[in-house]
Amino acid sequence: MGRHSAPLGVTSIDGELDENVLLELLDAFHGYEAALMSNDLEALDLYFAPGPSTLRGDPSALLVGHDRISAFRGLRGGVPPRTITEVHLRVVAGSSPLAVLVVSVSVPAKGGSGLQTQLWTRTADAEERAADTAGAIAAGPAWVISAAHVHGATPAVDGRVWRVAGAPLVPAAASGPLDGATVAVKDLFAVAGFAIGGGVPQYLAEAPLETVDADAVAALRRAGATVVGIAQTDEFAYSIAGRNVHSGTTPNPAVPGAIGGGSSSGPASAVALGQATIGLGTDTGGSIRVPASYQGLWGIRTTHGAVSAEGLLPLAPSFDTVGWLTRTPEMLRAAAAATLPSGAGAALDARFVVSHDLVASCAPEVQEAFDELTDELVFGLVEDVDLGDLDEVFAAFRTVQGAEAWRVHGEWITAHPGVLGPDIAERFELGSRITPDAEAAARQVLAAARDRFDEVLAGRVLLLPSASSAAPQLTASADEIATVRAATLRMTSVAGAGGFPAVSAPLLRVPAPGGTAPVGLCLVGPRGSDLALIDLATTVAAQITA
C-alpha cells in the first residue's frame, strides 16, 4: 500500500541530497536493478563494493565479502522479473563519502512482494565525473552497495524440500513424549491417504494411495508427533548428494553454496531450516549420516532390522535401515526411544577404536579435524584397529546393493526409460548387469567381513568421520560428486556390512569457502546398542564443547 508518486519515482526521502547527486544515485539504483533483471554478472560485481567487508543477506544465507557474493550470483541464475513499486531514501547524516540507505519494495511478475535494503556509498572519484553518467558501468558506477539485505516472495511450499506439507499434514495419534514434535517424512514411507513417490514424479503418478501408515511413521505419531509433510528424497534413495533432477537440490543452511546431501535430503533440510523437529529417513549406504554430516545435524542409522521396514519402499533390503535427523541429541533420543522396541537397548562398552585405513578415505582437513578431536577424548582409550580389506568390503557392498536395488526397481525402470536422472539411471543399469555368481561371491565377502568386524571391534565403538569431506560446493561436477561418493561410501559401508547402528554427531568443523563447514563424527556401535550409542555421543558432545 501507499504507492505515492513522488518525483523521479522516489517514494520518500529523508535528508538532503543535491539534485545531481540524487540523479546519479538513482541512476546507479536503476542500473543495478537492470543488471539484476538481465543477470549481467559483470555489472552486478561492479555495483557491489570490492573487498572482504561487503555484506549480502537473504533468507538462505548471509554472505560476507565481495567475492563470495559474486560466486553466489554465478550460481543463482538470475532474479525473476519484478517491478520496483516503492523507493525510500535515507541519507546518512554527515557521511563522507555520501552514504544513502535505499529501501525498495518489489513486486514479482508472479505476485507477492519483495523488499531490498541497500547501503549505497558514493565512490571516491564520482565527484570528479561529469553529471552525465552515460557509460557509468564501463568506468565503474558512481555509487556502490556496501551492504544489502533482500527477500522475495515466499512460495506456498519449498518444492526442493517438500513434496507436500500441511499445518499439519497428519495430526498426532496420541499424546506422548513427542508432543509438539513435528516430522518430515522421507518420501519412501507410507503415510495413510498419500502415495509413496520415491523422489520420482512418474512413479508417484502411478502409485496407489497408502491406506496404513508405515510402522516408523505410526510409532512417532503414537508418541505425540505430528507429520508436517512428506519430504523429498533422491530418486529411489539411490544417491547421497541431495540433487534430484525433478525437485532440485535441497538447500544446505549450514553451508551456503554447498549441496545438502542425501538421500534423506528433504528431511535433513527441513530440520536444518527449522521446518520440522524430526526428519524421518532411511540409511542404506549413508543416506542419513551424510546429510547429517553436511548440514551439522544429529542423525542415526539404526541397527539393521531394529526398526520395522513395514510400509517402506525398499532400495536394498539387506542394508536398508530407518533412522532420524534432528537438531539436538535429546530429540534424536526421543525419536529413537519412541520407535525402537522397548527393552531392546543393549548396554555399551564405552571404549573407542579407530581405523586409520578408514580415515584415510577422507580429505586432509577432515582427517586433521578428526585426529584433533580423538586426541581430545579423555575417556575411552582410542585404539587403532585393522578391519581388513575395506576396498573389498566396499566393492562387495556395492555389488549386493546394486543387485538388490535392481530386483526392487528394475521392472519399473525398464518400463519407464528415460525417467531417471543420468547418474541414478547408470547406477541401476550397473546393478542390472550383476550376475548371480558375482552377487553370491559378494555376499560371502560381506559375511566374512561381518564376522571379522565383530571380532576386531569386540563390542567397542568405532569412531570415524561421517563423510569423507564437508558438503561439496554446488559447482561440483558429476565427476567430483562421484569421487566424494565413492570415498564416503567406502567409510559408511562398514556399518552397512556389519548391520551396525551409527550415530552422526555434528562435532567436527573444517575450513570452507567463507568460513568453516560441519562434518559429522560417526560412532559405530554393536548391533542393538542404538539408544546407548546416542547417549554416548551425547556425552562425547558435552565433553568436546565444554
Add this chain to the structure above:
Amino acid sequence: MGRHSAPLGVTSIDGELDENVLLELLDAFHGYEAALMSNDLEALDLYFAPGPSTLRGDPSALLVGHDRISAFRGLRGGVPPRTITEVHLRVVAGSSPLAVLVVSVSVPAKGGSGLQTQLWTRTADAEERAADTAGAIAAGPAWVISAAHVHGATPAVDGRVWRVAGAPLVPAAASGPLDGATVAVKDLFAVAGFAIGGGVPQYLAEAPLETVDADAVAALRRAGATVVGIAQTDEFAYSIAGRNVHSGTTPNPAVPGAIGGGSSSGPASAVALGQATIGLGTDTGGSIRVPASYQGLWGIRTTHGAVSAEGLLPLAPSFDTVGWLTRTPEMLRAAAAATLPSGAGAALDARFVVSHDLVASCAPEVQEAFDELTDELVFGLVEDVDLGDLDEVFAAFRTVQGAEAWRVHGEWITAHPGVLGPDIAERFELGSRITPDAEAAARQVLAAARDRFDEVLAGRVLLLPSASSAAPQLTASADEIATVRAATLRMTSVAGAGGFPAVSAPLLRVPAPGGTAPVGLCLVGPRGSDLALIDLATTVAAQITA
C-alpha cells in the same frame, strides 16, 4: 557457518569506533534484543528513532514511520526465543552523528535462522553521558534504529493460509489454456484423496477422504491448472472476516495490519502473496467479493447455479456460488471461461446504474471514492435506481441463509458443542431458531425482490463498492467486525437475492493508516452475463487507470 568468536561477540567490524562508543552501541544492540525477547513495547519504542521517516520491513510489510511500527508491535505479541550468532558492524564513514549498520544472524530456538539489518545512529546527547549506560532506557538509549529489515525462519507452510500444500499438491489433468496456472482450493471443495475440512479441524478429523474432485476443481485441472493446495476458510464459510479461531487470521499483504476478509480467506491471501495464480472460492453473502475488495484482487461471484456445486460443502444452497480470485482480469476470465458451460455467456447491455441507498451503507471515504470513480466513467450513463426496501431484502436474505445453514450443519454442530468460535456459533444458533413460517415469509420477500431487481435493472449493470469499507484493522473488536459485516452484507445481498453474477475489480482506493487501502468496485450484471461482465470490468479498469 563461520561463527568466529570475536571480541565482545562481534563477528566482524569495518571502520573505526572508539572502544567506549563501541561498548555503548553493543549495549544498545543487546538492550534492544533483550527488549524484543521480553516484548517490552515501551523500550522497543525508545530504541526506534522517532518521527515519520523511520523504516521497518519484514516479509509481511514495509512500515514507514515510528508510530506505525509501534502499532505493529502492539499487535505482534512478541518474537520467538532466539540466539544471536553473528554480529557484523559497518561504520558509515564520516557520519555525524555516528551511524553504524549492524547486520546480525539469529537462530530461533525452534531452528532455522533469521537475519536483522539495522541502521543505528548515535543520539545527539549520547556524547554528554557517562560511559556507564546503566539506566539508559529510562533516559532514552544512546543509539537508536532509524531503519531495520528483518526476516525470520520460514515455516514449511503458512498455516494461516493453507491447510495443506504441495509442489504441486495435485497435477493438472491435461494441457490447456490454464497451463502454468496454480490453484488454491478453498477447503470446501472436494479434492480427490483429501477430506473436506470446512475450516473446522474437528470436522476434518471425521470427514471421509474424497474420491472424486469437485466439478469446479476438475474443470480447472482439465484446463491445465495444477492444484497448489487446499486453503483455509472461515468456519463453514459463515463469515466475511477471514478470522478463523483455529488457523488464525489470514494475512492481508495489501493492507498491513488489517484483516484479509473471508470466507474465501486462504485462497485470497494465497493469490495476493503470489503463492497461487487462481483462488477457487465460494460466495454466499460476499465471501469472494469481500476478500477481493480488502486485498486488491479481482474476483467474481458467478450467476447462481452457473457453476456446478457438485463436490462442494454447502453453506446455504439457495445462495451458494462458485467463483475465483486472481491478480489480473485476464486470469479471472481464463478461469471463468474454463469452468462455465461454453456458449453460456449472455451478452451485456453496458449501461450502468447505481443505487444511492446501497452506497449509503458505506463508510464516507468509500462513498467519496466511489462517487469520484463513477463520475469519471465516460461511457455508460450512470443512472440512480430505486431497488426498493433493501433492509427488508437483507433481513430476508439473512433469514433464509441462517435457516439453510442450520439445515446443512445443525446436526453436526449439535453433536459437537463448543467446537466453533463464538461469533460463528452464535450465527448458527440464530439459524436454529428460525421458524418455518419466518423462512417462508423471507422467501416471499426474496422472490419479490428478485422480480423487482430484474425490472428495475432491466439488463443494466449495477455499480457499487464491493464492501462497505476498506479492510478493518486487526485491532477491530468483534462488535466493529459485526457492524462492518452487517453494512457489507446489506450491499452484497442484492446479488445474493437476485442470483446475479458480481465482479469485484480493485479500482477504488481510500485513505488508511500509513497510506491508502484498496476497495473493490463491484459490477452486478444480469444472470448469465458472467464472462461479459468480466470483460466489461476489464474495459472499465483500462479506462480508469489510463
